[in-house]
Amino acid sequence: MRKLNIVVTGGAGFIGSHIVDAYLALGHRVWVLDDLSSGSRENLNGEAELIEGDIRDGNILDRLGSTRLDVLNHHAAQADVRRSVSDPAFDADVNIVGSLRLIQRVMEAGAHRVIFSSSGGAIYGEPVTFPQTENHPLLPVSPYGCAKLAVEHYLDYYRLVHGLRSVSLRYANVYGPRQNSRGEAGVVAIFSERVLKGDPLIVNGSGEQTRDFVHVSDVVRANVAALELDLDGSFNVGTGIETTLNEVVEVFRNASGREIRVEHAEARKGEQLRSVLDGTALRELARLPEPLPFTSGLSETFRWFEERVS
Numbered sequence: 001m002r003k004l005n006i007v008v009t010g011g012a013g014f015i016g017s018h019i020v021d022a023y024l025a026l027g028h029r030v031w032v033l034d035d036l037s038s039g040s041r042e043n044l045n046g047e048a049e050l051i052e053g054d055i056r057d058g059n060i061l062d063r064l065g066s067t068r069l070d071v072l073n074h075h076a077a078q079a080d081v082r083r084s085v086s087d088p089a090f091d092a093d094v095n096i097v098g099s100l101r102l103i104q105r106v107m108e109a110g111a112h113r114v115i116f117s118s119s120g121g122a123i124y125g126e127p128v129t130f131p132q133t134e135n136h137p138l139l140p141v142s143p144y145g146c147a148k149l150a151v152e153h154y155l156d157y158y159r160l161v162h163g164l165r166s167v168s169l170r171y172a173n174v175y176g177p178r179q180n181s182r183g184e185a186g187v188v189a190i191f192s193e194r195v196l197k198g199d200p201l202i203v204n205g206s207g208e209q210t211r212d213f214v215h216v217s218d219v220v221r222a223n224v225a226a227l228e229l230d231l232d233g234s235f236n237v238g239t240g241i242e243t244t245l246n247e248v249v250e251v252f253r254n255a256s257g258r259e260i261r262v263e264h265a266e267a268r269k270g271e272q273l274r275s276v277l278d279g280t281a282l283r284e285l286a287r288l289p290e291p292l293p294f295t296s297g298l299s300e301t302f303r304w305f306e307e308r309v310s
Ligand code: NAD
Pocket: 009, 010, 011, 012, 013, 014, 015, 016, 033, 034, 035, 036, 037, 038, 039, 040, 053, 054, 055, 056, 074, 075, 076, 077, 078, 079, 094, 098, 117, 118, 119, 120, 170, 171, 172, 173, 174, 175, 180, 185
């Protein structure tokens, strides 16, 4: 494949930084656009060029000079669902308006393709069929989900009217090394740190709520396929396997070999009860391997957190 000029927004964050590593390893030239609000320099690959700034700043990509861009891989976001509920306008400002400024600007810089990090759990809302395929009704129950869906629609518009090719990757619950434990979504990162500190794991409600945990290496594979196969449209990136929070605790017991205490807290109002994505469409199209089983992915991730703490 020809060497491409790629901007990865959010490339100092959890998922984006792994994608940057993979794209650089394939020989592409990568710029990371990130305001470091939840990402960190520690995650940054030294071979990438950092443009430190906000995606909402319409002039931020002027720093590319006359470089002709090929691809925008867009991972920067206000990614906190609870913050989107408490401040929907801020969420929309970053996740919708920021995305549109960026898309307009990269088209001017010559980009012909966009890869966008959407969210299956957030845009399907409370599921009505299991596992959720790409045809599941789109009924987001958070401003964050509304924003992700809006950007998918805008990308459809840009494809139809401006010929800009794009792929929206609808992730399940992504976990793996470098995940930030400060957010609310990263239960594996949060539990890893608590186990290592000897703190009890807090389980909201009965613990029977389910999620689909997909390892970041599978998400990276999807992003490489999206780059190399000139795909268009929206695709789930998930395992099709539903795991309860109580099962997550058990997997932690086995993976860590430590004594684990659990404290139950009140169920969170409005929390989605179930979510599981059917990721076969993209896997078959791109001939991707079966996803990494949660037990092995979690063991590897826990070791990574362990090494950082010791
Ligand atoms: P993250 O917080 O680690 O990464 C987000 C990155 O974006 C950070 O480096 C942050 O500093 C940067 N950023 C935030 N606002 C910015 C702004 N206004 N301008 C420039 N940079 C900004 O989160 P993540 O888990 O790696 O998520 C990456 C993307 O994947 C997000 O778009 C998120 O919505 C999406 N996603 C994540 C999951 C998941 O389970 N982690 C699931 C579905 C979708």
